[in-house]
Amino acid sequence: MKNLTVPLLALPRSAKRVVVVALDLILALVSVWVAFYLRIDQTGLPILQQEYVYFLSPLLAFPIFVRMGLYRAIFRYTGMAALASTAKAVGLYGVLFFSALLLLKLDGVPRSIGLIQPMLFLLLVGASRALARFWLAGTAAKVRAHEGRLLIYGAGDAGVQTASALAVTHQFVLLGFIDDDRAKIGRTINGLDIFGPDDVPEAVERMGVTDILLAIPSMGRAQRNAVIDKLRALPVHVRTLPGMVDLASGRVTIRDLQELDIEDLLGRAPVPPDAALLAKNLADKTVLVTGAGGSIGSELCRQIMLERPRRLVLVEHNEFGLYSIHQELERLRDEHRLQTEVVPLLASVVNLRRLREICGLYRPATVYHAAAYKHVPLVECNAAEGVMNNVFGTLNMARAAMESQAEYFVLVSTDKAVRPTNVMGASKRMAELVLQAMAARQSVDFGLLDVESEEAVPNRTVFAMVRFGNVLGSSGSVVPLFRRQLLEGGPLTVTHEKVTRYFMTIPEAAQLVLQAGAMAHGGEVFVLDMGQPVKIMDLARRMVQLSGMTVCDDQHPDGDIEIRVTGLRPGEKLYEELLIGDNPEGTAHERIMKAREDYVPWPEFAPVLASMRVAAEQSDEKQIKEILGRQVHGYGPQAEGKAANALLV
Known part of the structure; x- marks a missing residue:
């Protein structure tokens, strides 16, 4: 046959x-x-x-x-x-x-x-x-060879539809269903048993189950986290179902069974956005995004597009990154039948003349400045370039926006700007200080920084900064690194057993940046509520277990994947903070706070910037770090050692 x-x-x-x-x-x-x-x-x-x-x-x-x-x-x-x-x-x-x-x-x-x-x-x-x-x-x-033996968690419509699709692809051998509904437990669907949650460990062992697929789209985040925690102890690979909209549209197929969502690893439910706040600075306006091809910048662009701006200007110095996000936004525009004009522009924020040209031509009403060097060890090794891009790139973009009378300027900042132990964090705090100093002035004199600037520039722009921690899934995030290491068979690398970080998903961070910017009146440092900090070691163990494997350690020498401690990298902290001071103020949004941060007035700060620019142009890293040490609270070469020792005691 x-x-x-x-x-x-x-x-x-x-x-x-x-x-x-x-x-x-x-x-x-x-x-x-x-x-x-x-x-x-x-x-x-x-x-x-x-x-x-x-x-x-x-x-x-x-x-x-x-x-x-x-x-x-x-x-x-x-x-x-x-x-x-x-x-x-x-x-x-x-x-x-x-x-x-x-x-x-x-x-x-x-x-x-x-x-x-x-x-x-x-x-x-x-x-x-x-x-x-x-x-x-x-x-x-x-x-075709089967990829595994599968149980579907959820005996509702989504689970049954998934079972039908799997019957066609024969990707997995479907062994049965799991459901919390007592009325369904013990019954069958197409001859396959429905197990209760308490029966799963025995069924996994008896039937040789290798994978469990979560197929309950209506399940709340808290319930979903509870289910995942129960499954972690089992030697199975936990996967999730592609969205039904994606399946129906043909963007993905049932063969694209996904790893668990980043939200599942985070165990934290996003807060729905305030539609009025999102649209305030975007709808029917010209919006400019720097760093548009990066992780945060590209997500900002996607969400801005859905608010129907008149024009979206993409500024990016990476050619391929700009090409990729431009193509994606063009498809998004056609899919939603939007009238937004998308303008892709190659430019470096270090080039003030180019930024002036762009702002003078397109006159953006709102600017989101996401362009920055963010990789801690790389910036530590390239301090001059880091300062030129992060500090003076921000100054250039802010100046060009102010000269073109932009209404709002929002800086995407980082928790590493708080008591930083590295050049990257210190440079981002200097960028915040630049905007705080400019925001406090009705006009800004750039004479010390630019001999061609003869008159002070009137300031009609509302400047604001939004500070948050790590985003899961970004190009430098630990989650893609761990997933790649898992595919390669390990080991997973963690820099220190006690290192902790705040995490947030990219879409949630971008939404909150847009909403925080809409609440600005001038000079605010907004801080996003990142929830509880996550131990990177716990995250690594969680990813190994949910991949159906075991951790190889002293207690389990026969485990599948080793987690190796490599040591803290240059400038890396054991933990991050979001506030320099205390008692942040609340805002209209439950996950957005307003920090009270001291700053240096512009007349005193401008000479500091002039000295730092000279040092950066001459690649004088010693002088750069001395200036950072004087201006940025908490920054110093020995700060990390003290922080580490304090935690280890």
Whole structure:
């Protein structure tokens, strides 16, 4: 059978249709012969005018079947809908066939043949479709190796639909369902048992389960986290179902079973955004985003697009990053039928002339400054470049926005700016100080920084900063690193057993940045509520366990994946903070706070910036760090050692 089926599946679509049409015509003739046999016990060749019936049956059946779309179906994926279409087509055929026999009154043809033959024809055609489904799909499945043995968590609509899709792809051997509903436990779906949560450990061991798929879209975050925590102890790979919208649109298929969402690893539910705050500075305005191709910048662009700005200006110095986000936004615009003009511009924030040109031409109402060097060890090794990009890039962009009379300027900052132990964090705090100093002035004199600047620039721009911690899933995030290391068989690398970080998902961070910027009045440092800090070691263990593997350590030397401690990197802290001072103020949004941060007035700060620029242009890293040490609270070469020792005691 396999030797016959594999070549048949390999035939072109047109050849397969010819085979199906020929089969149906043969079945039409066979059903006529059987009808005569059952009605008048005739087994020989047709007599009198009976031969006309043999011509009439296929002559009627073929155009009706074509019109009803029976030859567009794929046999091995045939389901109840296809069988229902077959029944309708044969029903129409039966009415016309019986009517024709009544009108023609052929000799030797009983009128009851017009009833018996369509019923036989329906039986034969339906049986051929069902047989083809099991035969062809079964053979195709044997050609592919199964990837695992699966239980579906959720015996509702999503779980049943998923089971049907898996039956077609044969990606996994489906062994049963899990559900919390006591009314369903112990019953079956298509012959597969439904287990209760307490029965899962025994079922996993007895049935050799390798994967569990979460298929309960309506489950709340707290309940979902509780389920995942229970499954962590089992030697199974926990996966999640692609969104039903993505499945329906064809963007993903059931073969794209996903790793757990980053939110599942974080165990924290995002707060729904305030629609009015989101739209305030965006709807029908010209919006400019720097660093548009980066992790945060690109997500800002996606969410800004959905608020229907008049124009979205993308500023990015990485050519491929700019190309990628521009293409994505073009598709998003077409998908949602937006009228937004998307303008991709290659530019470096270090180039003030280019930024002035851009702002003068497009006159942005709102600017989101996400461009920065953020990788701690790299900036530590390239302090001059880090300062030029993070400090003077921010100054340049803010100056260009102010000169073009932008209404709002929002800096995307970081928790590493608080008592920093590295150049990256210190440079971001210096960028905050730049904006705080500018925000406090009705006009800003750039004479010390630019000999060509003769007059102070009027300040009509509202400056604000939004400070938050690590985002899960960004290019420098630990989660993609761990996933890659898991695929490579380990080890997972953690810099210190006690290192902790605040985490937030990229979409939530971008939403909160947009909402915080809309609440600004000038000079505020907004701080996002990041929830509880997460130990990186715990996150690594969680990812190993949810991948169906075990951690190799002293207690479990036969484990699958080792977690290796590599030591703190240059400038890295054991923990991060979000506030320099105490007692942050609340805002209209429960996850956005307002920090009270001291700053240096512009007349005193401008000479500091001038000295730092000279040091950066001369790559004088010693002088750069001395200036940072004087201006940034908590920054110093020995700060990390003290922080580490304090935690280790």
